[in-house]
Amino acid sequence: MAKFDFSKRDSFGSKIGIIAAAAGSAIGLGNIWRFPYVTGENGGAAFLLIYLGFIIMIGIPVMLSEFTIGRRAQRNPFGAFRLLKKGQPWYLIGLMGIAAAFFILAFYSTIAGWTLEYLYLSITDGFSGKSPEQLNSMFKKFQSDGWWPVIWQVIFMFFTAWIIYRGVRNGIEKYAKILMPVLLLIIFIICIRSVTLPGAIDGLRFLFKPDFSKINPSVILEALGQAFFSLSIGMGTLITYGSYINKRDNLSTTAISVSAADTFIAILAGVAIFPAVFAYGINPAEGEALVFITLPNIFMEMPGGYFWALLFFLLLVIAALTSTISVLEVVVAFFSEELNINRKQATIIASIAITILGVFCTLSQGPLNQPFIGENTLFEILEYTSANLFLPIGGFFIVIFVGWFMGRKNVDDEISNSGKFKLPLFNFFLVIVRIIAPIAIAMVFLYQLGILG
Numbered sequence: 030m031a032k033f034d035f036s037k038r039d040s041f042g043s044k045i046g047i048i049a050a051a052a053g054s055a056i057g058l059g060n061i062w063r064f065p066y067v068t069g070e071n072g073g074a075a076f077l078l079i080y081l082g083f084i085i086m087i088g089i090p091v092m093l094s095e096f097t098i099g100r101r102a103q104r105n106p107f108g109a110f111r112l113l114k115k116g117q118p119w120y121l122i123g124l125m126g127i128a129a130a131f132f133i134l135a136f137y138s139t140i141a142g143w144t145l146e147y148l149y150l151s152i153t154d155g156f157s158g159k160s161p162e163q164l165n166s167m168f169k170k171f172q173s174d175g176w177w178p179v180i181w182q183v184i185f186m187f188f189t190a191w192i193i194y195r196g197v198r199n200g201i202e203k204y205a206k207i208l209m210p211v212l213l214l215i216i217f218i219i220c221i222r223s224v225t226l227p228g229a230i231d232g233l234r235f236l237f238k239p240d241f242s243k244i245n246p247s248v249i250l251e252a253l254g255q256a257f258f259s260l261s262i263g264m265g266t267l268i269t270y271g272s273y274i275n276k277r278d279n280l281s282t283t284a285i286s287v288s289a290a291d292t293f294i295a296i297l298a299g300v301a302i303f304p305a306v307f308a309y310g311i312n313p314a315e316g317e318a319l320v321f322i323t324l325p326n327i328f329m330e331m332p333g334g335y336f337w338a339l340l341f342f343l344l345l346v347i348a349a350l351t352s353t354i355s356v357l358e359v360v361v362a363f364f365s366e367e368l369n370i371n372r373k374q375a376t377i378i379a380s381i382a383i384t385i386l387g388v389f390c391t392l393s394q395g396p397l398n399q400p401f402i403g404e405n406t407l408f409e410i411l412e413y414t415s416a417n418l419f420l421p422i423g424g425f426f427i428v429i430f431v432g433w434f435m436g437r438k439n440v441d442d443e444i445s446n447s448g449k450f451k452l453p454l455f456n457f458f459l460v461i462v463r464i465i466a467p468i469a470i471a472m473v474f475l476y477q478l479g480i481l482g
């Protein structure tokens with residue numbers, strides 16, 4: 030079989046396309062579904078503050094590190110580490126990222142499937158006239174139904190695969206450029222509606238007024254995990270996207286814009302959801318069902334609820350889709366560049382393999398709902414281990430690699446586009462990736478394990 034021809038590698042066409050695609054990856058169910066429920070479970074504002082600290086001190090540097098590795102090597106994560114540090118086992122980090130992509134996409138596509146069901150329900154006016162108890166049991170019944178969630182998941186994976194099949198510029202970039210502005214518009218409209226609800230102030234207080242007694246080691250680990258998950262860092266997604274960034278574009282401003290956009294949208298999602306949660310007396314620690322149970326209630330009690338529900342679930346579907354494509358792309362880039370499978374076949378093989386794992390994940394919420402490890406279902410294990418273990422561990426080695434092994438000159442050269450622009454804080458960046466970020470990540474782990482503190 031012919032070797033992969035690296036001179037014909039696809040790439041992003043424009044700066045705005047890069048930002049749309051990378052922000053599309055970062056902004057997803059992590060912001061709109063996971064951020065509110067994890068914030069709710071971890072006490073609100075104090076969690077948010079720690080989260081913001083991690084985004085700035087660790088998130089942005091890890092993101093810039095990933096872009097730097099990717100664009101330097103022009104390869105998928107496995108190939109990138111192998112090329113940049115020959116003869117040393119750094120490629121294992123790339124392999125771990127590819128495994129993480131399977132895990133993440135498997136459970137993520139479960140939720141993405143739920144969003145399609147809820148979009149369908151809102152189109153067909155399926156919430157109207159239902160009491161809160163009925164909406165609650167409707168969700169539980171659907172979630173544990175068995176086949177419906179699986180069918181939606183397969184449909185969602187099909188859309189994901191279809192975009193990836195079309196390629197980087199004509200698939201990922203093109204759709205991100207259309208979908209991201211729609212997403213922004215929708216979330217703005219919903220926020221305005223939510224903060225003007227009677228009683229909204231309690232929700233805003235929960236989100237913005239910290240109660241530091243709520244902080245403990247597991248809250249800190251959750252905040253770190255959420256920061257990694259939300260920014261799409263720690264598994265090579267942004268190494269892969271970085272490898273498609275043009276040599277002319279500025280990596281540091283891209284990393285900063287994408288992180289800022291992601292954080293902004295997470296906060297907007299909080300602003301959209303918590304006022305409504307409090308206005309209607311719902312428990313903010315409801316868990317993964319939060320947006321699916323809470324919001325239909327709220328929409329049904331609002332004038333124009335049909336329209337709000339439709340907008341919100343459309344928002345979720347769009348957010349999910351621009352993220353799932355970025356995870357699948359990691360696997361497809363690896364298959365096509367390292368295993369010499371052509372891109373189209375690679376897309377088909379990877380999607381089918383991931384969907385199979387995903388189906389078990391979905392069924393673990395229903396008919397196969399039984400403990401997989403400890404008391405947790407397969408879904409819970411995949412979600413928890415990927416966000417709170419794989420990503421921070423990946424991020425730890427990524428910053429160590431850039432800080433200590435890639436060579437200062439290479440890093441400087443790549444970030445400054447061979448000296449064309451200087452990163453004013455380059456030395457500060459180096460201190461972060463060499464020392465501060467690795468120590469911070471390691472400490473969070475040790476605290477969690479009870480070894481420190």
Ligand code: TRP
Binds near residue numbers: 263353355
């Ligand atoms: N960041 C996305 C979200 O918030 C999910 C995601 C996409 C992701 N690619 C990733 C998470 C890579 C971790 C790693 O929904």
